[in-house]
Amino acid sequence: MFIYLPHSELSAAQRFSISKVAALSGSMVVVCAAPTPADVPAELLDGADAVYWKALSGFDFSAYALILREVADHSAGADLYLQNDSVLGPFGDVDQLLADAPWRMTGFMASAALENHIQSYAFMLRKVDAEMVEALSAVLSARWAYDDWRDVVNLQETRLARIAAKSMTVGAMWFAPRAGGNEIGLRTAVARKLGVKRSATIGDGVLDPSLVAARALTEQGFPFVKKSLFERNRKFQDTAALEHFLRQQGHPSMMNRPDEMGGAAAQAKDDKTESV
Secondary structure (H helix, E strand, O other): OEEEOOOOOOOHHHHHHHHHHHOOOOOOEEEEEOOOHHHOOOOHHHHOOEEEEEOOOOOHHHHHHHHHHHHHHHOOOOOEEEEOOOEEOOOOOHHHHHHHOOOOEEEEEEEOOOOOEEOOOEEEEOOOOHHHHHHOOOOOOOOOOOOOHHHHHHHHHHHHHHHHOOOOOEEEEEEEOOHHHOOOOHHHHHHHHOOOOOOOEEOOOEEOHHHHOHHHHHHOOOOOEEHHHHOOOHHHOOHHHHHHHHHHOOOOOOOOOOOOOOHHHHHHHHHHHOOO
């Protein structure tokens, strides 16, 4: 699991996610982005089987690349579940969801924005080995990282499934197709490439269901809620209904919590981990 800690303090939501990931089958590794190794919270050492520090620069893909290489080097053949802290959860029986998935790369949500791709806040890779590291090196590399979200979206997240599909089966449990089957317009595509501000609508008629249909997705068993729905994207959902769902799951409240809501720190953290 990737945790972004610019101020070196875990939030209640991060602690909840760590506990849920730790409860999944297998061992748990935390990659913590913090100012220095000394800023990694000591409590992470109690619940994780391994903890890695990385610098604050780079996004979730830099953490994913690091642990992908480490698993290939030291636990070749293992399955690797990857998650960042831009989402709350996981909720429900994620072990069973992943066990039932037939693909070597399994995403939870696939989107048609820009091109068909897997949203990167959570996905799984089966039977990690050196060949997989090489096959994904164009988008997951421990030798380089991007430090602008536009580059991560355009050059890593939206390309990951396409690159992976050249050497393995790829699929997702939920998919957001283009509304009405519309193709993305050239003007929209160019605007996206130039970094026009994101919204719940991506491209021409492509809606991000993680934002606009979050409560409906949880009713279908989708195991995550985007944290930004309680922050800058709260206009897209009834936050009271989402808060009720979280209480049912035993999740700490997200309403008006100073360690979870607003401010430059929260905005910066989401900018390091948000998907499209």
